[in-house]
Amino acid sequence: MAYIETLLSSWLETLKSAGTTISMLLIILGGLLYGVAQLQPGEKRGKWQTVGIGVVVGGVLIAAILGAADLIQEISSNLFK
Numbered sequence: 686m687a688y689i690e691t692l693l694s695s696w697l698e699t700l701k702s703a704g705t706t707i708s709m710l711l712i713i714l715g716g717l718l719y720g721v722a723q724l725q726p727g728e729k730r731g732k733w734q735t736v737g738i739g740v741v742v743g744g745v746l747i748a749a750i751l752g753a754a755d756l757i758q759e760i761s762s763n764l765f766k
Contacts, residue, residue, distance in 0.1 A: 690762070697758060704751045711744030
């Protein structure tokens with residue numbers, strides 16, 4: 686059981702370090718897509734805006750999950766005690 690906790694803890698640290706970068710990249714990419722959407726004709730603008738906003742929301746969700754990762758780990762480790 687201790688091995689599983691160590692393994693999951695190392696995964697947590699890896700995901701936290703990579704997740705911050707991924708989150709920021711998604712937010713920046715979403716902003717760029719939304720900006721490029723303003724240059725498109727009307728019939729394509731809505732599709733590009735939707736994709737841009739979706740990418741930004743995905744980046745924000747990843748950031749929120751990373752922010753709460755320690756709390757989630759603490760609560761889930763106490764579930765089976």
